[in-house]
Amino acid sequence: MKSAKTVDLTHGKVFITLLKYSLPLFGSAMVQQLYSLVDLLVVGNFAAEGALSVDAIGNATNVINILLAFALGANGGCAVIIAKHFGAHDNKGVRETVNTSLISFAVLCAAVMSVGMGFAPFFLRALSVHGSYFDDCLTYLYIYAGSMPFVFLYNLGCGVCSALGDSKTPFIFLVISSVLNVGLDFLFVPALHLDVAGAAWATFISQAISCVLTVIVLIRKLSAVKSEVKPRVFNGAILKDLTATSVPIILQQSFVSVGNFFIMKQINLLGEDATTGFTTAFKLISMSNMGVGSMTNGLANFCAQNKAAGEYRRIKQGFWAVLAFALVTTCVFLVLFVSIPYPLTRLFVQSEKLTDEALAYSARFLIIVSSFLPAVCVKIVADGAVRGCGGNLGFTISTFTDLILRVSLVYILIYCGWGFSGVCWAWAIGWSVSMFVALTFWRLTKCVRGVKTFSEKTLDETTAA
Numbered sequence: 001m002k003s004a005k006t007v008d009l010t011h012g013k014v015f016i017t018l019l020k021y022s023l024p025l026f027g028s029a030m031v032q033q034l035y036s037l038v039d040l041l042v043v044g045n046f047a048a049e050g051a052l053s054v055d056a057i058g059n060a061t062n063v064i065n066i067l068l069a070f071a072l073g074a075n076g077g078c079a080v081i082i083a084k085h086f087g088a089h090d091n092k093g094v095r096e097t098v099n100t101s102l103i104s105f106a107v108l109c110a111a112v113m114s115v116g117m118g119f120a121p122f123f124l125r126a127l128s129v130h131g132s133y134f135d136d137c138l139t140y141l142y143i144y145a146g147s148m149p150f151v152f153l154y155n156l157g158c159g160v161c162s163a164l165g166d167s168k169t170p171f172i173f174l175v176i177s178s179v180l181n182v183g184l185d186f187l188f189v190p191a192l193h194l195d196v197a198g199a200a201w202a203t204f205i206s207q208a209i210s211c212v213l214t215v216i217v218l219i220r221k222l223s224a225v226k227s228e229v230k231p232r233v234f235n236g237a238i239l240k241d242l243t244a245t246s247v248p249i250i251l252q253q254s255f256v257s258v259g260n261f262f263i264m265k266q267i268n269l270l271g272e273d274a275t276t277g278f279t280t281a282f283k284l285i286s287m288s289n290m291g292v293g294s295m296t297n298g299l300a301n302f303c304a305q306n307k308a309a310g311e312y313r314r315i316k317q318g319f320w321a322v323l324a325f326a327l328v329t330t331c332v333f334l335v336l337f338v339s340i341p342y343p344l345t346r347l348f349v350q351s352e353k354l355t356d357e358a359l360a361y362s363a364r365f366l367i368i369v370s371s372f373l374p375a376v377c378v379k380i381v382a383d384g385a386v387r388g389c390g391g392n393l394g395f396t397i398s399t400f401t402d403l404i405l406r407v408s409l410v411y412i413l414i415y416c417g418w419g420f421s422g423v424c425w426a427w428a429i430g431w432s433v434s435m436f437v438a439l440t441f442w443r444l445t446k447c448v449r450g451v452k453t454f455s456e457k458t459l460d461e462t463t464a465a
Contacts, residue, residue, distance in 0.1 A: 009165055009302045010087055010309040014317040022298040022322065024171035025162065026329070029294035031171070031178045033287040037348075038182050039199045040283060044348040046190040054348060055272060056136035056196050058279030062257070062264045063123045064144050067116050068151065069253030070108055074101070075155035076297065077246025080304045080388060081238065082163035087305030093238070095231035098160055098222060100238045109152040116145030127261065128268040136196040143200035150204075150211035157214035161221060163301050169217050177210035248392040252399040259403040263410050267423060274420050277361025280348045281341075285369055288333035292326045292377050296384025303388025307447060315447045319385045323378065330377040337370035361420050368424035376402075376431040382438035386445055394441025402434035 009017060044054045078101045085093030120141045129137055158170040181202050188198025267278050299322045306314045337344070341363035346354065379398065387395045406426045413422025 009083075009305045010311050010314070014314050015321045018298065018302060018318055018321050019325070021165065021167050021302065022295045022325070024167040025294040025298045026291050028158075028167075028171045028174045029290040030287065031174050033283075033290050034178065037283055037287070038185055039203065040280065040348045042185040042189045043196060043199050044280075054279055055130075055275045056133040057140060057199065058275060058282075059124065059127055059129050059133075059264065059268070060137045060140040060144065062127065062261050063116075063120070063141055065257040066123075066254055066261065067112050067145065067148065069257050070112050070250055071148070071152045071155045073250030073253045074105055074108060074152075074242075074246045075159040076249040076300070076387075077242055078156060079159035079163040079297070079301055080245050081241050082160055083301040083304035083388075084308045086164055087308030091225045092227040092229050092231050094164075094225050095222065095227055096235040097238050097242070098218075099231060099233050100235050101156060101242060103234055104239060104242065105152050105156055109148055112152075113145055113148045116148065117142065120145065123261075126265065128265050130268065130272060132272075139197045140200045143197065143204055147204045147207050150207045154207065154211040154214050157211070157218040160218055161214075162298065163304075164221060164225070165301075166221065167298060169221075170214060173210050173213040173217075176213070177206040180209060181206035245392065248396045249387070252396055256399065256403050259407040262407055263423065263426075266410055266414055267420075270414075270420060273355050273357040274361050276354070276358040277345070277363075277420070278365060278423070280345050281362040281365035281369075283348075284337060284344060284366060285373075288330055288337075288370075288373055289376060289380065291329055291333075292380045293384075295322055295326055296381050298322075299381065299384045300388035303385055303447070304390075307389055312447045315385070315389065319381065319442070322384075323381045326377050326381050327374060330373045334370050334373050337366045337373075341366040364420065365424050368421075369427045372428040372431050375435045379431065379435040379438040382435075382442040386438070386441050389445050389447045391441060391445055394438075394444070398434050398438040398441060401437045402430045405433055406430035 009021065011017075040054055040057060043057060078097065082094055082097050085091075085097060120138055124134060124137055124141070161167070161170050184202035184205060185199055188194045188202050192198060194201070264275075264278075267274050299318060302318050303315045306312070306318070342359060344366070345359055345362040379402070383395050383398055386398075406429075409426035409429055410423050413426060416422070418425070
């Protein structure tokens, strides 16, 4: 059997290397967001309740994102540690990191599932979910929580693959999973009339298949990482590194999700039209941000490998390359959202099931918030570079600045009579301020402060000798 390929990101032209590596990550995020949007599109157009079913998925997603924060955070931390060992050509460290991650992920997954299943009704009541779609929302949440083992394993596999330089394989499997998800959406919702539960089961099954395929490739890939010394099944020191790297990412992901949870509560209190408008518009905005976020996950792995190899100049070049590409894609989304906000919203809910008020709320959010997408793009890229260089504190402070501002401003502006517009401007202000915080920490990172590369130092020492 042919060994799975790994890629060393410390050599080659920076822009070309990053482009080849990051494009599949970007594509994965786009595909993932697209099939998330399909859930809303199918439910909004074919479910019996239409807009109320969209509200159910929107509210359930806010709880699910809190649970997913642990999987995504642990995955991000694991990827950085593996990239560090791989960049230093420490194959034993790579294998031991994977082994330790598998054990710790299993324990974490069991805890997350227990919380998701046990406290689902409590979460929805805390969100002020309306009785008209409470049961649908609860059903969606229960089914998704049951898929957590697949989500954790899939994210671990993707993290290992990307840390070893292979971003194409997870993308291929995600495309397969997404096509299956879309097909099952149309089978379960319009054909079998399972409505919200059908959308949840479609996601469950597609995630399970994606997970199995990823694990098969992960086993093959690890067989190609040879170590002369037998790796330990569990390494306490690596667990400490994993915890130190993953906890800030988990906190960032979970606190952002918790912040969005409280924001969603306020939006629900504004009425069902506000909930429908926000849910559809936010899904579209998230597509742009997830695409940028996926590229910066690649940048974080790139920075980790090159920092371990002492190639600091490549880190700086990589930052500007990813930022340029991310800004171009972000501006495309900006123009799209500002130009046709009404038709985009109508895609998700049949016209007869969508009120004029809900349509106006969605368009307002898209126009105001998307105008500040370049600001959050810069912030996300800077955060990714800082995280890859080991600057977890700066990454955490930047994210919490955005979160605290957005949550507090939503409450303050709504209280001051701004209504739904206050929600929109809270996003814009939070993104703008946190962008400057993120750039400040990037500029303070040692890797960008004029330090010579490893190869340059070697050349200087050889010339001097």
